[in-house]
Amino acid sequence: MSLDANKQLIQEFHRAVMVERNLDAVAQFLRDPFVDHSAPSEDGLASYVQWLQTYLTAFPDFTVETEDFIAEDDLVSTHLKITGTQQAEFLGAPATWKPFTISGMQLYRIADGKISERWGWVDVMSLRTQLGIQG
């Protein structure tokens, strides 16, 4: 696949999953097997869907703005700004209704036209501080 096609795949993935919140679409974009290096588990696809579900439940108004989409070889990366309001339980803390804005970064490997691996970090420490979550 070309670099432009790889970038387009990730952009479509972000739109389907993070904007349209279509979790059923995840399986169309993630290869089987999928390795999520930032949330290792035996079933990468299931654990990724669970992570998304956790965020979408806790922050139903969650938005992700992507910047600097780049691609080289079989890798695509982007850095992001995530905003939302905590409207349900998260990390054991009940809904605070507080808004937050945090930064994050995602790196994806593409194989056989799908996402085969992911590394991602978002500023969870700042999220905890903005929401006032202790311990």
Next chain:
Amino acid sequence: MSVELNKLNIQRFYDEVISNGDVSVVDELMCAEFVHHGDSLFPYIGGSEAIKQGVVGVKSAYPDGHTVIEEMVADGDIVMVRLTWHGTHLGPFMGKEPSGKVHHWAGLSTYRFNNEGKIIERWANMDVMPQLMALGLIPEMKMGGG
């Protein structure tokens, strides 16, 4: 602007500045007005002078501190790096006496180059939690993944 030269300069930054502690190379690789767009664990840094001071501080606490570049993605004026950092805590750091233990963390960092091929800005999400927990600066806590 050359993508290959940008990648080479990122490799030099980590090898010569971060791993070898050679701050004399910073002016060659970075603009004086370099900005690090921080996050809560690795906060905002304004200016390449602050980078030099940071390197000296970390090197005195972790003389063998070094970065391993695991992946690089380069496109246009951007280079993104997935990296791990390791060092033995042999000097005082963040108010903690040396423990002699090996500390490590991993993260992602995105660099932008200007038209002269120098690093002008950086975004980073470095998961320094393992180091902060090992130093006893923060308690073990649940994180939500990334």
